[in-house]
Amino acid sequence: MKETHEFDYVIVGAGAAGCIxxxxxxxxxxxxVLLLEAGGxxxxxxxxxxxxxxxxxxxxxxxxxxxxxxxxxxxxxxxxVPRGKGLGGSTLINGMIYVxxxxxxxxxxxNQGAAGWAYDQVVPYFDKIENYNQASYANETQAISRQIKxxxxxxxxYAARGNTGPMHINEVGERFPLSTAFLQAAQEHGLPRNxxxxxADQEGVGYYQVLQKNGRRWSVAxxxxxxxxxxxxxHIRTHAHVLRVNLQGxxxxxxxxxxxxxxxxxVTSRIETILAAGAIQSPHLxxxxxxxxxxxxxxxxxxxxxxLQGVGENYIDHFCTRxxxxxxxxxxxxxxxxxPNLVAAxxxxxxxxxxxxxxxxxxxxxxxxxxxxxxxxDVQLFFVHASxxxxxxxxxxxxxxxxxxxxxxxxxxxxxxxxxNADPLCPPAIKPNFLDxxxxxxxLIGGMQAVRRIVQQQALQKFIDHEINPGAQVQRYDExxxxxxxxxxxxxxxxxxxxxxxxxxAVVDHKLRVRGLTGLRIVDASIMPTIVSGNTQxxxxxxxxxxxxxxxxxxxK
Numbered sequence: 001m002k003e004t005h006e007f008d009y010v011i012v013g014a015g016a017a018g019c020i021x022x023x024x025x026x027x028x029x030x031x032x033v034l035l036l037e038a039g040g041x042x043x044x045x046x047x048x049x050x051x052x053x054x055x056x057x058x059x060x061x062x063x064x065x066x067x068x069x070x071x072x073x074x075x076x077x078x079x080x081v082p083r084g085k086g087l088g089g090s091t092l093i094n095g096m097i098y099v100x101x102x103x104x105x106x107x108x109x110x111n112q113g114a115a116g117w118a119y120d121q122v123v124p125y126f127d128k129i130e131n132y133n134q135a136s137y138a139n140e141t142q143a144i145s146r147q148i149k150x151x152x153x154x155x156x157x158y159a160a161r162g163n164t165g166p167m168h169i170n171e172v173g174e175r176f177p178l179s180t181a182f183l184q185a186a187q188e189h190g191l192p193r194n195x196x197x198x199x200a201d202q203e204g205v206g207y208y209q210v211l212q213k214n215g216r217r218w219s220v221a222x223x224x225x226x227x228x229x230x231x232x233x234x235h236i237r238t239h240a241h242v243l244r245v246n247l248q249g250x251x252x253x254x255x256x257x258x259x260x261x262x263x264x265x266x267v268t269s270r271i272e273t274i275l276a277a278g279a280i281q282s283p284h285l286x287x288x289x290x291x292x293x294x295x296x297x298x299x300x301x302x303x304x305x306x307x308l309q310g311v312g313e314n315y316i317d318h319f320c321t322r323x324x325x326x327x328x329x330x331x332x333x334x335x336x337x338x339x340p341n342l343v344a345a346x347x348x349x350x351x352x353x354x355x356x357x358x359x360x361x362x363x364x365x366x367x368x369x370x371x372x373x374x375x376x377x378d379v380q381l382f383f384v385h386a387s388x389x390x391x392x393x394x395x396x397x398x399x400x401x402x403x404x405x406x407x408x409x410x411x412x413x414x415x416x417x418x419x420x421n422a423d424p425l426c427p428p429a430i431k432p433n434f435l436d437x438x439x440x441x442x443x444l445i446g447g448m449q450a451v452r453r454i455v456q457q458q459a460l461q462k463f464i465d466h467e468i469n470p471g472a473q474v475q476r477y478d479e480x481x482x483x484x485x486x487x488x489x490x491x492x493x494x495x496x497x498x499x500x501x502x503x504x505x506a507v508v509d510h511k512l513r514v515r516g517l518t519g520l521r522i523v524d525a526s527i528m529p530t531i532v533s534g535n536t537q538x539x540x541x542x543x544x545x546x547x548x549x550x551x552x553x554x555x556x557k
Contacts, residue, residue, distance in 0.1 A: 007034040007235065009551070010255060010269040011276055012242050012285065014039075015089020016537050017524040017544035018276035019220040023166075023227070024548035026234040031555065033233060034267060035225075036240040036257055039086030047092050048216040049349070051357045056093040062086050063093055066280060068430045068490075075485050081317075081430060082492050083280055087238065088221035090278075091537060094492065095361025096210040096217060098169050099534030100126050100198045100542075104376060105410075112529040113502035115510045117546075125545040126198075126538065130162030132169045132209075161199060166223035167541065168213035171206075172363055174355065177330045177463075178385040178402060179207075179364050184459035186366060191454075194367070202367035202533060203377040210360055211537075215353025217360075220541065240265075243424045244289040245273055245520060247305050252520035271555060272519050276544070279494040279526040280417055283312040284428040286498070286507075287419045291514070296418045306517060310505040312428075314496040315415035316531045318380075319434045320407040321444065321488045323451055324387040326465040327400040333359075333386035334396045359384075366454075367409075367534075370446030379447035380407045380534055382491075387468065401468070404455075406447045407491055409533040412437040417497050432494075435485065444488075445480040493536040498526035511550045523547035 009025050011018050014037035022035040044062065046052025056062050064083040070076040084090030103119040110118045186205040187193060194204025211218045228234055239260035246254050246266070254268040275282045286292055290305030292312060297304050335341060336356050349357035366381030387401025415433035420426050435441055448470075455464060466472070470483040498507035498514075506515060508527050514520040525540050532539045 005034070005265070006268040006270060007032045008269070008271045010034045010036065010267055010273045012036055012255065012274065013089065013277035013281070013524070014087045014221070014225065014236070015084055015276065015278060015524070016091050016220050016540040017547070019088065019223075019225040020541060020544035021274060021276055021523060021548055021551075022234060022236070023224040024545070025551065026228055026231050029231070029233055031233065031271070032235070034235045034237065036242055036267075037087055037236070037238050038241045039084075040238045042086050042088045042092050042219065042221050047088075047219075049357055050096060050210070050212060050215070050217050050360045052217075053093055053095060053360060057082055060085075064280075064427075066427055066430060068432055071431060071433065073433065073435045073485065074488065079432075079490055081280070081490055081494065083278060087225060087236070088219035090492070091211070091219040091221070092217075094537065095535070096212060097360065097362050097365075097535040098167075098198070098209045098211055098538050099532075100538050101532030101534055102202060102376065105530070105532045109500070109529050113506065113510070114500045114529055117500070117510065122542050122546060125542045127162030128165055128545055129167050129538070129541050130165045130169055131167060132161040132163050161196070166227070167211055167220070168218045168223070169209050170212050172208050172210055172359070174359060174363070176363075176385050178327065178332065179383065181459045181463055182364055182383050182402075182454075185457035186454050188457040188459055189450075189454045191366065191368060197365065197367060197534075201377075203369070205364060205366045205381075208362045208365045210362075212358070215349070215358045241424070242277070242285060245275075245285065245291075247289070247291075247517070250306065250516060251518045252514075269519065272521055272551065274547075274551070275498075275520070275522045276524045278524050279315070279497045280428065280430065282522055282524055282526045283417050283497040283507075284419060286311050286514075287428075288422070288424050291517075293418075300419050300421045302419065302422050308507055308515065310499060310507045312416055312418045312497055313414070313505065314499045314529075315417050315430070315432055315494060316411060316413075316496045316528075317415075317432050317434075318407045318409075318491045318493045318531065319411065319432075319440075319444070319484075319488050320382075320405045320491045321448060321484050322388070322403050322405050323448060323470065324401055324403040324468045325455065326387075326468055327385070327402050327463050328465045329463055330400070332400045332402060333384070334398060334401050337396060338398070362405075368447065368450055370408075370443045370450065377533075378409050378443050379450070380409050381405065381447075381451065382407070402463075404451050405491070406444065406451055408440055408443045408447065410531060411440045411443075413440050414496070417494075430494075432490065434488065434490075435481075441481055441484075444484055445477060448480055448484075491535075493525075493531065495525040495528040495531050495536060498522045499529045500527045501529055511554070512547050521547070521551065523551075
């Protein structure tokens with residue numbers, strides 16, 4: 001039976017942004033809030049186990065399973081673009097890595113018309129998110145403070161990391177001979193040991209910070225949604241696939257969704273509808289609703305209700321190649337995750353919450369420069385003492401191995417996401433346009449060459465048998481580029497497809513309101529004018545915290 005329901009705020013998507021919005025908008029008890037999620041509850045054996053990400057990546061109950069369209073820049077391959085599904089979104093299945101980005105990222109947003117989003121203005125929201133629990137926090141932050149004061153003058157005052165927020169953040173706690181040797185090799189190569197890439201310069205190497213509590217994955221559903229679920233003014237509906245937002249003239253008055261039984265339901269938003277569906281599904285939903293580029297909508301027979309040229313444009317993602325080596329004289333995850341070793345690892349994890357099952361996608365990080373004449377690190381490294389027979393399906397080799405992922409931090413190449421047809425259940429056409437800009441090619445190849453030089457340092461030599469991929473035979477620029485085109489994958493950080501700004505191509509303004517409409521905002525990764533330097537989930541959480549404040553500041557009193 002079809003019913004019409006009314007709420008003050010209706011939120012689409014219960015991922016990193018949606019869970020935070022649901023908590024903050026319902027906190028004062030004044031407003032009724034509906035949170036709609038196409039997936040279900042976060043109930044699966046593997047979700048709380050950090051190493052379980054490899055199982056969840058191929059589970060369609062928790063992953064939308066998007067793929068790119070074939071493109072010449074990547075030799076007409078289709079590339080997987082996982083997106084989380086269920087209460088918690090991508091924080092249920094991702095690598096848990098927490099990176100704020102740099103001052104230059106957010107100050108750059110302001111220069112592109114995003115007033116109020118400068119670094120100093122967003123840092124309080126990062127602090128509000130964080131419950132940072134590094135064991136050696138006090139000693140290391142004092143050391144970092146001294147380093148910054150020496151660089152910037154005695155007047156500099158170091159602001160401590162947030163340590164009372166809902167999201168538990170810890171430095172990866174496991175140590176292995178190979179990771180120690182990699183850190184030593186990087187330092188031999190001239191890279192500094194950086195105690196905290198989230199408060200000072202990123203450049204350097206160290207252990208990643210991850211969203212975990214007591215060795216278990218800590219999702220936004222854990223941090224934000226669970227504490228709010230008993231509120232009488234917060235309503236959560238799962239298995240609710242939103243079909244379109246509904247306009248009356250130039251005002252959004254609600255939306256229509258399909259429930260788990262296949263019935264369509266109409267919902268009215270008395271104050272605002274908020275899209276938090278992510279950089280793929282938010283622009284897709286706008287276009288299904290007749291909001292977007294008239295040429296794209298006309299092509300598939302969708303009536304234009306509001307023309308916005310920037311919808312689905314400005315797609316940016318981190319493209320990553322994975323270099324790997326055959327290892328000797330030590331054990332790696334390849335062997336530790338099989339047979340009796342695996343039995344021992346399982347016992348250790350469930351008894352102590354330690355060991356290899358507490359590891360996600362990254363163990364050691366590197367923020368490095370692809371060449372010596374630039375001021376900021378432009379490449380991110382992901383070191384893990386494992387190697388994949390196939391990076392796309394996450395199946396480990398049987399022989400000992402080591403992998404270093406190499407990703408450009410701030411790619412210039414931009415792609416698109418647009419509707420294929422008017423069917424709301426048909427995935428959109430994703431065209432990332434990877435490696436289109438010459439700067440991106442140069443940066444990625446320079447990063448891979450730097451990694452090879454790091455691995456050639458003395459500290460790693462007793463462990464290296466030979467380079468598997470791309471292989472020592474790859475030396476020329478065109479050979480490195482062919483390797484990248486043939487093997488590179490996304491690392492699942494799509495942003496920018498409903499970008500914030502003041503120009504005619506911007507989709508939302510600096511308060512995240514859809515330009516030219518009332519009653520409709522977008523609060524997710526799609527609003528980023530440019531991609532941040534590193535994994536994007538921390539930035540999305542910050543956007544949601546700040547977005548909630550912007551929404552409440554405009555709410556009727």
